[in-house]
């Protein structure tokens with residue numbers, strides 16, 4: 001089978017360019033430049049890289065962006081105050097608090113505190129409920145990126161058997177909801193599933209989001225399947241640090257129809273979808289630029 005490695009970087013760049021055009025058009029019509037606020041707590045190196053990439057992409061799309069960096073030892077009250085202020089600011093359309101938070105801070109509290117209209121992560125229970133009931137408005141960025149890829153690679157998803165490996169709130173659960181909404185037959189496989197391998201082997205579309213390096217090899221994949229690898233795992237191989245996904249790329253590549261690489265697959269699409277969500281939130285809020293009165 002001729003292998004199709006899906007270039008997530010190129011696809012994301014195209015999406016960001018399209019959105020930059022849209023931002024230009026909207027600002028020319030007098031709307032406020034869409035604003036994204038990112039809050040980072042602590043010094044986790046992976047989180048710092050993610051935040052830097054998010055801000056860089058927001059700037060490429062012409063968004064106004066604000067980063068707040070708090071010390072790892074900050075209090076829950078200090079973090080709550082930052083989010084409350086961002087909720088009230090007119091120039092901010094989207095708020096993202098980078099997860100995970102240090103153990104003494106409550107992620108649940110922060111997810112619930114961000115106003116649903118600015119929840120560009122799609123993690124607030126109101127947005128989760130809207131997705132589950134088919135009224136999606138702001139939905140989690142990683143599964144949204146996966147869906148954008150599937151629309152291009154597969155087209156109509158109706159009747160396809162999609163298997164999602166992993167049941168996290170960030171990827172697995174919303175991914176399953178979105179695929180169901182797109183008329184797939186959906187199976188969710190997790191750590192307590194009996195015979196996960198044979199269930200995955202039936203998938204037309206296989207989404208791996210478990211966080212276990214190279215867990216899925218060719219025994220898990222049906223010939224001709226489309227495989228989306230959401231995992232980003234740092235491992236040591238031959239004395240070198242390396243990023244790998246949840247799929248054993250070399251073993252699976254020969255049998256699948258298309259596959260996303262790690263890095264350069266789902267990661268850039270997740271960031272492009274964050275920008276997309278910020279635009280959705282900005283359009284919904286519809287804030288105009290302040291009128292400057294002539295003296």
Ligand code: GUN
Pocket residue numbers: 096097098099100121141142170
């Ligand atoms: N950490 C890892 N992925 C994500 C994400 O999609 N959103 C936030 N806020 N934190 C993350």
